[in-house]
Amino acid sequence: MDDSASPGRIVVTGPRERPTPPEAQWWVERLEARVVSRGRFSLQELVREHGAWGALVLTAERATFHVPDSGVEYFYHPAMARRRARNLSKGMGDPMVDAMGLRPGDRVLDCTLGRGTDAIIASLVVGLEGRVVGIESVRILAALTEDGLQSFDTGIAEINEAMRRIEVVYANNAEYLARAEASSYDVVYFDPLFDRPVEASSAMVPLRALANKQPLTPAVMRLARRVAKRCVVVKQRCYSPLWQELQPEELFRGRHSSIEYGRFAPV
Template structure:
């Protein structure tokens, strides 16, 4: 069985799949290198029968990862991207965009893509002339996000257009950074799992459980400064110890937002 952070899982379908659904499920099984099995009643029963923790369920409308015993489910959704884009268009701005000093035509490397909400906002701001590349190391999150960015149709055409412009890859940012040219992007961005969860953000529980929890270290930041032409931006909960550990130059945000952005200027002599 495929292991996801010590979580063995299978791929299956809804209770009465069509031929097209079954074919799609077979594609997902290959994509995730996981066994494809037929449903045996409910998802919990199917997982128990196969001795696994989770199941990727390919339904008629979406693909969802379930862990019945943990009451956990995850499916692709662009999150608050649309609301944030509306705020920008109405002149209220966005703290991440402010921290990045983002302009049309910029290049952004998002090293911790997740569900790509931040990358979508960045893609909206940099426009057709810019470039946004997103990296995600968790195979399940990466594949669901890659699929979502290519197929999800938001009610807002602007959101959909921004999603389609993102180049998403399943890879470790450490490896990508080590191979990237110096000054390849204007901004290198990190949104590592917070040192403490933000209250009231239940929708992020699955990402926190399934995502990379290895944290951000100074070696990765040094590489990011080499790759960035302008700056490295790190998103964290207010009061994080990372600011002192990594030596950020500027912090954007305040206690009322619960989230801050630490800015480290690029090392153009590296």
């Protein structure tokens, strides 16, 4: 349902009967959006009035994106990043980090940024000497994640700093990979949407509604394996049909987890 790439299809506004905050300009540039005055309008009325698809409402607390016709309401949150960071710091490991063979100083290209939870964990591990670039093809998600990574306070300085270091790129991963130099990242990572959602993951519901649902194809994998120096890692639910198609060389799974990480060698 992504319509966020069409100029003017998103309007930026403030809370009811309040002026639009000054930071609206940052969003206008990122989204090619228009600032409109909220007045007493409901969001549905506002969107209809301006022939828009969705409205980004800026309040002192957060930026929330609404698509009133489909009931979608989405704001940035780093989801499981804190819990995974805590597990790592207790030495409990993380199957994504294991699959990537990740270490300080690595360069990681996350081709499916989403909320950036996986990118945050990668950024924590690669540290100040490393680099994490995250690609997101849905414009509104790229902008909300870029803003969230820069401003969200997890209450833990080390995680906040790891978030601030992630570079967000609004692009289609295939186009980005086709232009990238061979072996220019140690690890290239994909977390495409699963064919069936994992029940427990309610945080994924509004993201899923807005996300690009294109499957990961062998052609994109070929591009990724050229750009990766150490490996390409793909996240899927266990026994994913994608494994038949892509044939990973090794699978990694956490204890009691329904998620697997497939590892592929570079070409």
